[in-house]
Amino acid sequence: MPRIGMLTPSSNTVLEPVTYRLLSGAEEVTAHFSRLPVTAISLAEEQSGQFSVARMSAAAELLRDAAVDVVVWNGTAGSWLGLDYDRQVCDALSQVCGVPATTSTLALHDAFRAFGVRRLGLVTPYTGDVTARIAETYAAEGVEVVADERLEITDNFSFGEVPEQRLVEMIGAAAPGAQAVALVCTNLRGAFPAAELEPELGIPVLDSVSVTLWKALDLLGGRPLDRGSVLLSGSTRAALKEICALLRAATGSDRTTVRLDLPSQRLGVDLAAAEDTGPGVAAIQHDRSLDQRALNTVRWLEEHRKTLVQPHFRADPRPPQALIAAYGVRAQLLAPIEIDGAMVGWISVHSLTERDWAPAEIRAAEAAASRVSTLLER
Structure with missing residues (x-):
């Protein structure tokens, strides 16, 4: 039975239950979690230090004991710290666990490539400076952020308290002129609203939790789930x-x-x-x-x-x-x-x-x- 190992921010209350719900019907795959301390999101140096490769490696050692078949950093810090940072994280996680690795941000960019996304609507809970840094990171990869909706929140726990209806409104506002909308944060309850909105909007809505799970399953050989376009196709x-x-x-x-x-x-x-x-x-x-x-x-x-x-x-x-x-x-x-x-x-x-x-x-x-x-x- 394939096992997915996921590193999660300590204050994240969304991705574990949502991942289990997304995996409903795919009982042959199980997900297992390890946490590392993350409480706030900003560009301040002391908060960037929450995402050190050393901390990631230490958390991954606990997943190694579970003999996971793939390991992922289920967080989006690479969207503002840069894709090279996430590649370093992948190298470290793979070395610790001896299995393939990915991250939420790298998975998002794999999804952008698979869906041919060049113009993106962005939804985040973050502040304007973090969101601007995300847009710079994505632009360097050939993806232009044409609209962004953000909540100006820094407390990571509070991200998980945002109502689904507020996310629905933000997705709708970010969609015009975009080839896809991305919810960049793994502590937003956006996976199921995203899947439900796709037929109405006519474009993919790429929720970070769903996309991370998709890439983990892809590394296991691919298992389509009817939970939105990225997991399905x-x-x-x-x-x-x-x-x-x-x-x-x-x-x-x-x-x-x-x-x-x-x-x-x-x-x-x-x-x-x-x-x-x-x-x-x-x-x-x-x-x-x-x-x-x-x-x-x-x-x-x-x-x-x-x-x-x-x-x-x-x-x-x-x-x-x-x-x-x-x-x-x-x-x-x-x-x-x-x-x-x-x-x-x-x-x-x-x-x-x-x-x-x-x-x-x-x-x-x-x-x-x-x-x-x-x-x-x-």
């Missing part, structure tokens, strides 16, 4: 993102995407499930303006069930004008993805210039489509 999206990145490198293309009809993970083809882009290339992943199944190129794929090779767009089937005008695409490969005889999606390889696709590049697209099929069948 985060591991699939992360794997698809990696396939897109490898395919773009193999083809020297400007953009690769995967589109899937996968109701079990609430994925539909009108939004790309994953994408990888070259430097300066506009992202298409969050554009839902087209009825993808009605496109000439997709109908061709459905009929012929083979790779569509387009060195230019001067012959049928022609792609939508928006792909050319808004995104500058001048050539593409489309490879169908099939499961049990049904076309459940396709991979797109885009070039911003006309080009003759080499046989090796066509084979790379087909191999990537095959890898996606194998992933989904598992």
